[in-house]
Amino acid sequence: MPRRGVFTFLPRLQQSEGDPMTMPAIASLPARKRRRRSSGWLGLAYIAPAIALVTVFFVLPVLFTLWMSLHRWPLLGAPRWIGLGNYLRMFDDARFLAALGFTTHYTVVVTIAIFAIAFPLAFFVEKQRPLVSIYRTVIFLPVVVGLASASLLWVWLANVDSGLLSPVLQMLGLTERRLNLLATFDTAFLTVIVMVVWKIAGFTMIILLTGLQAIPTELTEAARIDGARPWQRFRHLTLPLMRRTLALALILSITGSILAFDQFYIMTSGGPQNRMISVVYYIFNQSFVSFNLGYGAALSIALLVILVLISVVQLWLLKVGGERP
Amino acid sequence: MLRKLLFATALVSVLGSGAASAETINMWVRSGIGDSFKEVVKAYNAAREDKVELTEVPFSELVQKYATAIAGGQAPDALSLDLIYTPAFAAAGQLEDMTDWAKSLTYFKSLSPSHVKLGTYEERIYGLPLLVETSIFAWNKGLYKQAGLDPEKAPTTWEEITANAEKIRALGDNTYGFYFSGGGCGGCAIFTFTPLVWGAGADILSEDGKTATLDTPQMRKAIDIYRNLVAKDTVPAGAASDNGVNFLSITNGKIGQQSLGAFAIGTLVTKHPEIDFGVALIPGVDGKPSSFAGGDNFVVTKGTPKLSAVKKFIEYTYSMEGQEIMAKYGSLPTRGDIADDVLKGLDPRLNVAKDAIAVAKTPYTLQFNDLINSANGPWATFINAAIFGNDVDGAFENAQSEMQSIIDAAQ
Structure with missing residues (x-):
């Protein structure tokens, strides 16, 4: 089976330690060592621009955020060292815990919805059929729209007076009078979910499609000859062989959902009675509405830790990079 | 964007200081402030030797931008600040104390009381009415x-x-x-x-x-x-x-x-x-x-070298001439004592909004x-x-x- 997934680099690195190809023979040690050392420097030179970029735009900002998170850091006035005060405050902060709860709820719902739509779509566009490239393009199109623009578009669609959805629902006789979709939590949440699925499902579909296409047809044929029914083939052949692709799609989807901000900020301003405040939204509010930059920084670090933990757990659950075939 | 802006203001102030005794005041206003204040500045620049250089800052970013500018030593001399933010800025110690000068103005008592109250922090005056709404x-x-x-x-x-x-x-x-x-x-x-x-x-x-x-x-x-x-x-x-x-x-x-x-x-x-x-x-x-009562307060950055020029400009906006220009473009008079004269000949419905000042409150x-x-x-x-x-x-x-x-x- 192909081992070219994104997550194969870890075991590869470990393997190379004992790889006979790189084990130097005793006799030619000095020459090889020199070459290895110079090629090491050369390699470093090659990746230096990348290291510089990552350092300047990721490592340093994270370190600075960490430093800020240990202070009471107002936008105006002098920062004051308070040690772990910001981190302790988090645990009693009902609004932060509520944001965490809502983000979890949203992530679970939207991830299930995206996969429920994207998987059938991937099967649909995988088979060679007439116009399949047009289908692929059409389904993928919303992905290239920016999330903020898509949110604005849907704000208009969902507008009760000048939009599209409410009048259509009324015309079809589904609602007695025009329903303000964004006014109550359930309908507003549903609108956001539908928007995000419309926007993201095409991307997940493309990822799943690459996984499906990497499965050799001989295997499917062999299974069919052995008498496996479609569901059995899916369950025992397709799914296991797509493990790496699924892991990639899941991690991208879950990480993206946990970092959700634009759709709530633009479509509902935090939702009817603040019930749609995601964690990132709360961090934004703390930092730039309440001007508590230190607390915002601490919340960001906490979110970073949560994201890393979730990704590690997912990789472990899906056993990506493990010894199983 | 910010740096460009700062550079432009810095350049202007360098050029300004070179020209004889005339001074150029750098002033920030928030976006969406309307035309009334811009027209006053236009009239002032046309008639006086001192100049006012206006920079419009997006209203949602004004606080952040002003705070970073203070930290970088590039703050404008004066600022038109949404009046509800005045206490917070005064409390942070970033504004010039104008108590003595303000109280020496003959019409001080007739300036919009809500604005002066919001411009006052611990008995000292840091903000004076600019726009009244x-x-x-x-x-x-x-x-x-x-x-x-x-x-x-x-x-x-x-x-x-x-x-x-x-x-x-x-x-x-x-x-x-x-x-x-x-x-x-x-x-x-x-x-x-x-x-x-x-x-x-x-x-x-x-x-x-x-x-x-x-x-x-x-x-x-x-x-x-x-x-x-x-x-x-x-x-x-x-x-x-x-x-x-x-x-x-x-x-x-x-x-x-x-x-x-x-x-x-x-x-x-x-x-x-x-x-x-x-x-x-x-x-x-x-x-x-x-x-x-809403609107904007005039605040001055602590330690600005152009304090006297700023004061001259504020006095101009409080003059009959300045007040008339503002009212013409939709801002209510900030001085109660001449408000009736200023509004004479303008849309009579503005008088209702002006009378509201007397019963108005601001938290x-x-x-x-x-x-x-x-x-x-x-x-x-x-x-x-x-x-x-x-x-x-x-x-x-x-x-x-x-x-x-x-x-x-x-x-």
Whole structure:
């Protein structure tokens, strides 16, 4: 089976330690060592621009955020060292815990919805059929729209007076009078979910499609000859062989959902009675509405830790990079 | 963007200092401030040797940008600051103390009292009125006539407003009797809704701003009035999720009555001449009117070398000439003593907005953003929950305790 997934680099690195190809023979040690050392420097030179970029735009900002998170850091006035005060405050902060709860709820719902739509779509566009490239393009199109623009578009669609959805629902006789979709939590949440699925499902579909296409047809044929029914083939052949692709799609989807901000900020301003405040939204509010930059920084670090933990757990659950075939 | 801006202002100040004794003041204004102040600056620059260099900063980023500019030593000499932010900036020690000079002005006592109060921190004056804006009640005379109401008679109680709203709503499908932005627009609600309780002698914060006093009989009554307007279907369904974008709904000609700001009088007169409207003060729940005084304060960055030039410019804006230009472009006079002369010959409806200054209030708090303005703050949430939700008691309870906890956390 192909081992070219994104997550194969870890075991590869470990393997190379004992790889006979790189084990130097005793006799030619000095020459090889020199070459290895110079090629090491050369390699470093090659990746230096990348290291510089990552350092300047990721490592340093994270370190600075960490430093800020240990202070009471107002936008105006002098920062004051308070040690772990910001981190302790988090645990009693009902609004932060509520944001965490809502983000979890949203992530679970939207991830299930995206996969429920994207998987059938991937099967649909995988088979060679007439116009399949047009289908692929059409389904993928919303992905290239920016999330903020898509949110604005849907704000208009969902507008009760000048939009599209409410009048259509009324015309079809589904609602007695025009329903303000964004006014109550359930309908507003549903609108956001539908928007995000419309926007993201095409991307997940493309990822799943690459996984499906990497499965050799001989295997499917062999299974069919052995008498496996479609569901059995899916369950025992397709799914296991797509493990790496699924892991990639899941991690991208879950990480993206946990970092959700634009759709709530633009479509509902935090939702009817603040019930749609995601964690990132709360961090934004703390930092730039309440001007508590230190607390915002601490919340960001906490979110970073949560994201890393979730990704590690997912990789472990899906056993990506493990010894199983 | 910011750096470019700073560079430009720095360059201007270098050039300015080179030219003889004339000085150039760098001043920031927030976007959306309207034309009135820009016109005053234009007139000043044309007539005087000193110049004022205006830089417009997006209103949502003004606080951040000003804070970073102070840290980088590139702050402007003066700033037009939304008046509710003045206490917070003064408390942070970034503004010039203007107490002695301000009190030496002969007309000091007639400057808009709400502005001076918000510009005062611990007995010292850091901000002086620049733009004055009050909230008023407006009605569409055309719709009044169609509904068989007297178009020249201003309603003076909320019972009357509600009855009129129902009659206007009865006109048909898309015509509504009343409008307000009820979906997380704290700024809209404090501007147009709190006058209902202020008129009746209650307030949402205690005098010193340290106790939340939301749950009063007056507030309960005000909420009931709005709930009733919604229940009787006199308010468009979009109001429940309007975060302020459609605040000027009355301009579509299908809204019978709405509480607005004085700036809206200017907008209606200049941009929607087809709408014939009347203006009155916003009645309180027991009929006694009130208003919200908003607008901008003039503040000066601490330690600016151009203090005397800034003072000269402020005096110019307070002169008859300066006040007249501002009023012409839709800003109310900041000086009560000459207000009548200034407004002579302008749209008479501006007089109602001017008279509102005398009964107007502004909550004094360092946490205005957190408590009131933020779309996710307790006040905005309360308005939506109490007027459109099913649990009024719960809404009062939550908002009261959250407001108090925000105030306590900041002490």
